Amino acid sequence: xxxxxxxxxxxxxxxxxxxxxxxxxxxxxxxxxxxxxxxxxxxxxxxxxxxxxxxxxxxxxxxxxxxxxxxxxxxxxxxxxxxxxxxxxxxxxxxxxxxxxxxxxxxxxxxxxxxxxxxxxxxxxxxxxxxxxxxxxxxxxxxxxxxxxxxxxxxxxxxxxxxxxxxxxxxxxxxxxxxxxxxxxxxxxxxxxxxxxxxxxxxxxxxxxxxxxxxxxxxxxxxxxxxxxxxxxxxxxxxxxxxxxxxxxxxxxxxxxx
Ligand SMILES: [Zn+2]
Numbered sequence: 741x742x743x744x745x746x747x748x749x750x751x752x753x754x755x756x757x758x759x760x761x762x763x764x765x766x767x768x769x770x771x772x773x774x775x776x777x778x779x780x781x782x783x784x785x786x787x788x789x790x791x792x793x794x795x796x797x798x799x800x801x802x803x804x805x806x807x808x809x810x811x812x813x814x815x816x817x818x819x820x821x822x823x824x825x826x827x828x829x830x831x832x833x834x835x836x837x838x839x840x841x842x843x844x845x846x847x848x849x850x851x852x853x854x855x856x857x858x859x860x861x862x863x864x865x866x867x868x869x870x871x872x873x874x875x876x877x878x879x880x881x882x883x884x885x886x887x888x889x890x891x892x893x894x895x896x897x898x899x900x901x902x903x904x905x906x907x908x909x910x911x912x913x914x915x916x917x918x919x920x921x922x923x924x925x926x927x928x929x930x931x932x933x934x935x936x937x938x939x940x941x942x943x944x945x946x947x948x949x950x951x952x953x954x955x956x957x958x959x960x961x962x963x964x965x966x967x968x969x970x971x972x973x974x975x976x977x978x979x980x981x982x983x984x985x986x987x988x989x990x991x992x993x994x995x996x997x998x
Contacts, residue, residue, distance in 0.1 A: 832859055
């Protein structure tokens with residue numbers, strides 16, 4: 741019976757406050773190793789047999805930030821871990837900026853937005869793929885898919901897939917909804933575009949009965965909670981539901997599902 745924790749990250753090892761320090765990231769990977777989990781990609785997760793009794797964990801990185809390539813990937817390789825990078829191919833020329841006081845993000849450098857977050861380029865994505873990582877699609881331009889005109893869904897869901905496939909030279913089968921926003925119609929468009937599954941931002945373990953286009957994930961930066969999520973991946977743990985409910989609260993309060 742499967743019960744797999746899927747984690748998601750954004751920036752690793754840039755300047756704070758909107759980044760995860762490398763030392764903390766290493767603690768996460770160390771916990772995975774100590775507890776005997778195997779890190780697999782999101783597409784490998786979807787392909788597991790229902791009766792598989794292995795201990796798996798899935799690490800995903802949203803938004804295609806250059807620091808994922810520069811900081812996270814080398815450490816993952818050091819540990820021999822695979823991961824899935826949900827990238828935004830329309831953002832190659834976009835630098836995102838963070839305001840350290842408000843912790844807000846912007847795609848333009850307004851007053852107070854002083855920390856730059858450059859984006860990965862196509863050669864970075866290809867290099868990640870060639871090193872054994874999975875490249876997943878996080879749309880072309882990262883809009884809230886439930887807030888754009890329907891005709892733009894083709895660009896965001898299908899054209900982005902074709903572009904990434906051309907760039908990495910392989911099929912792209914995993915999708916991630918920006919800021920976790922989707923509805924039935926969008927889910928259907930993602931499915932018919934040829935993806936095999938999609939990630940949301942709601943905290944949940946992946947189980948045998950998880951709908952493949954609504955896979956929850958954990959956004960957890962504190963290694964103490966991270967440890968608990970790994971421990972409670974045991975199928976008999978009773979704490980799973982209260983944990984998932986508790987972790988939804990800060991996401992709802994901030995109204996940011998990334
Ligand atoms: Zn995102």
